[in-house]
Amino acid sequence: MSMRTSLFIALGVSALAGSAALAQTVVRDIERPDMPGRVVFEQQCAPCHGTGLGDDGSPTLPGTAALDAKYGGDRPGALELRSDLPAPVLRVIVRRGSGAMSGFRKGELTDEQIDQIAEYIAATAAANSGG
Amino acid sequence: MSVLPPDMDAAGFAAFLEELRGAVGADWVWSGDADMFPYRDSFSPVWNTDEERHASAAVAPENVEQVSAVVRIARKHRVPLYPISTGKNFGYGGPSPNVNGSVVLDLKRMNRVLEVNNERNYCLVEPGVSYFDLQRAVDETGNKVMLDCPDPGWGSPIGNSLERGVGYTMPHFRDHFGSHCGMEVVLPDGEIMRTGMGALPGSDTWHEYPYGFGPDPAGLFAQGNFGVVTKMGFRLMPMPEYYRTGLITVPRRRDFIKLVNHVNYLSDSGLIGEVEYGSALRALMGDRDFLALITKTGGPSDAEMDAAASAAGLPSWQVELQFFGPEKATLENWNYAKDRILSDIPGAAAVDGDHFTMPATEEQLNNTTQPWQTSIKRRRSLGVPSLGAWKIVRDDGHVGFFPVLPRTGEAVFEVQRVLGDAMKEFPSLPSYFNALSTPLFWHTHTFQMVFAPSIKHDDPEHNAITHASMKKCVAVAAEHGWGDYRAAPIYQDDVSDTYSFNNHILRRFHEQLKDSIDPDGIIAPGRGGIWPRRFRA
Numbered sequence: 001m002s003m004r005t006s007l008f009i010a011l012g013v014s015a016l017a018g019s020a021a022l023a024q025t026v027v028r029d030i031e032r033p034d035m036p037g038r039v040v041f042e043q044q045c046a047p048c049h050g051t052g053l054g055d056d057g058s059p060t061l062p063g064t065a066a067l068d069a070k071y072g073g074d075r076p077g078a079l080e081l082r083s084d085l086p087a088p089v090l091r092v093i094v095r096r097g098s099g100a101m102s103g104f105r106k107g108e109l110t111d112e113q114i115d116q117i118a119e120y121i122a123a124t125a126a127a128n129s130g131g
Numbered sequence: 132m133s134v135l136p137p138d139m140d141a142a143g144f145a146a147f148l149e150e151l152r153g154a155v156g157a158d159w160v161w162s163g164d165a166d167m168f169p170y171r172d173s174f175s176p177v178w179n180t181d182e183e184r185h186a187s188a189a190v191a192p193e194n195v196e197q198v199s200a201v202v203r204i205a206r207k208h209r210v211p212l213y214p215i216s217t218g219k220n221f222g223y224g225g226p227s228p229n230v231n232g233s234v235v236l237d238l239k240r241m242n243r244v245l246e247v248n249n250e251r252n253y254c255l256v257e258p259g260v261s262y263f264d265l266q267r268a269v270d271e272t273g274n275k276v277m278l279d280c281p282d283p284g285w286g287s288p289i290g291n292s293l294e295r296g297v298g299y300t301m302p303h304f305r306d307h308f309g310s311h312c313g314m315e316v317v318l319p320d321g322e323i324m325r326t327g328m329g330a331l332p333g334s335d336t337w338h339e340y341p342y343g344f345g346p347d348p349a350g351l352f353a354q355g356n357f358g359v360v361t362k363m364g365f366r367l368m369p370m371p372e373y374y375r376t377g378l379i380t381v382p383r384r385r386d387f388i389k390l391v392n393h394v395n396y397l398s399d400s401g402l403i404g405e406v407e408y409g410s411a412l413r414a415l416m417g418d419r420d421f422l423a424l425i426t427k428t429g430g431p432s433d434a435e436m437d438a439a440a441s442a443a444g445l446p447s448w449q450v451e452l453q454f455f456g457p458e459k460a461t462l463e464n465w466n467y468a469k470d471r472i473l474s475d476i477p478g479a480a481a482v483d484g485d486h487f488t489m490p491a492t493e494e495q496l497n498n499t500t501q502p503w504q505t506s507i508k509r510r511r512s513l514g515v516p517s518l519g520a521w522k523i524v525r526d527d528g529h530v531g532f533f534p535v536l537p538r539t540g541e542a543v544f545e546v547q548r549v550l551g552d553a554m555k556e557f558p559s560l561p562s563y564f565n566a567l568s569t570p571l572f573w574h575t576h577t578f579q580m581v582f583a584p585s586i587k588h589d590d591p592e593h594n595a596i597t598h599a600s601m602k603k604c605v606a607v608a609a610e611h612g613w614g615d616y617r618a619a620p621i622y623q624d625d626v627s628d629t630y631s632f633n634n635h636i637l638r639r640f641h642e643q644l645k646d647s648i649d650p651d652g653i654i655a656p657g658r659g660g661i662w663p664r665r666f667r668a
Binding site for chain 1: 159170173189499508517
């Protein structure tokens with residue numbers, strides 16, 4: 001099991017140029033259960049949708065920033081805290097893409113791997129619910 | 132949108148797919164709208180129009196023998212294949228082909244890092260290896276070499292170099308095709324060929340001497356369609372001991388000419404890595420009068436720009452320098468750069484920047500401690516793969532036009548004026564070319580400048596403007612001798628047309644070669660503007 005070191009940093013930032021400043025909760029470290037989907041997530045999703053800092057002073061990575069801006073606080077921008085992405089939903093999003101994210105091909109990410117990611121996300125969301 | 136390969140009916144297509152399944156396994160052949168959706172170019176300005184190019188199927192072999200088998204089957208059925216590596220060539224066509232109905236040869240499963248040599252400083256990889264994968268392999272072998280990555284780390288060293296992509300470290304590593312050494316290629320008849328010393332059985336110098344003996348055909352496989360590259364070696368820079376940065380500013384507009392010449396000297400002497408040119412005057416672009424000045428038809432005068440800079444108390448230009456090597460050497464090189472430039476340009480000033488031992492820590496990679504507002508992207512400058520750069524993607528994506536121009540201040544001023552005036556036809560686009568537009572020093576000995584209008588999946592009118600502006604940019608730039616270095620399939624014919632010396636002899640030569648080894652166009656017909664006889668008819 002991974003060690004839990006939760007750190008929640010409240011920042012007032014303007015996520016994207018032109019958007020109104022909004023209070024975001026930037027999540028840095030969360031509990032991450034050891035399961036097959038974790039490695040897949042870390043390699044395929046986390047470089048854009050992880051909880052780390054973005055490049056060169058950005059408070060969040062691009063995918064997390066984009067979802068923060070999209071949901072305006074109604075849902076977490078960090079995918080690992082989303083409890084509403086079961087495998088059938090995730091498959092559609094991953095295959096078809098969304099906004100600046102292009103769809104992922106079966107040659108690079110199998111259906112089984114997407115299902116593993118969905119299980120991992122559900123587990124991380126549950127493990128970190130309630131702060 | 133289901134399509135069939137050229138000159139093939141549904142029954143023939145089914146038989147073809149069945150043979151592919153026999154070669155690679157049923158799990159690794161796909162067709163139909165759902166599975167083919169991710170093979171569309173989601174950054175395409177012709178999205179959902181008749182001009183969009185659609186593949187009919189995809190096949191993903193896991194080794195070179197299967198690639199050879201797939202090519203032989205395609206040759207037998209006369210089906211065009213479109214090879215991709217990691218399929219992330221966004222802005223330049225992504226995974227979508229030149230010809231409707233092509234079958235994508237998806238090489239992502241071939242993702243083995245075959246060697247990282249820390250003593251002789253090279254690696255050997257397959258096409259499906261990403262920069263992230265390669266960095267993991269480098270880490271596992273002691274992190275003793277420094278990669279040179281493009282902005283997004285999910286790209287393939289092979290795919291990026293075959294597109295003549297660029298990176299951001301030292302000059303000869305930034306040219307990714309130029310830094311390759313040795314390749315393995317499956318030819319259009321299915322034969323497997325190795326270039327350079329790879330052609331000599333028993334040689335142990337495949338990735339150290341690129342030429343072997345006789346003509347070197349390696350260049351034909353970059354932006355070409357003469358084979359499927361299944362392995363490539365790359366030269367790697369030993370991990371430098373130290374990294375140092377510095378900023379130089381110059382006061383007047385015309386000082387840029389001297390500044391560029393000095394930086395050229397430093398770069399060509401091997402003293403600096405990639406540089407970032409910029410202007411502090413960009414802070415004034417929110418001022419309507421200043422914006423009108425820098426976008427003025429015909430360009431502003433030097434006196435007008437100098438007066439604006441003087442009134443604002445800002446320098447006209449700046450350059451951020453980066454040094455790699457032993458600590459003392461980086462300091463001496465920075466001191467030399469300062470002395471050289473400040474003694475020649477009145478009013479020039481220098482600021483010492485971040486410097487630290489390599490490899491960088493996570494905190495250093497985060498790049499938050501420069502004493503000025505930096506344009507250096509720290510991870511890419513240190514060859515560390517990232518997707519952080521995706522923050523620059525506006526709307527649903529973009530296309531890119533990066534003309535190659537001489538490495539002089541005068542040429543930059545001319546591009547600012549000529550393309551700035553030409554693009555006034557598209558007032559809804561951001562101002563890519565104005566009196567403050569600075570060059571990109573990516574390739575080893577030339578400048579490029581950037582034009583990258585966005586696309587929106589639900590706004591065909593916006594996309595039509597982007598599409599028309601791209602074609603105009605290619606044409607106007609070429610009239611002045613500035614050629615595009617890389618293009619999406621929908622623009623490859625336009626760009627190829629501009630390289631027209633002696634009645635297009637370069638393209639006619641390529642077509643003669645294509646006709647002799649691949650007359651039916653099995654490998655990516657149309658790629659690079661090269662069409663075989665079958666498709667020229």
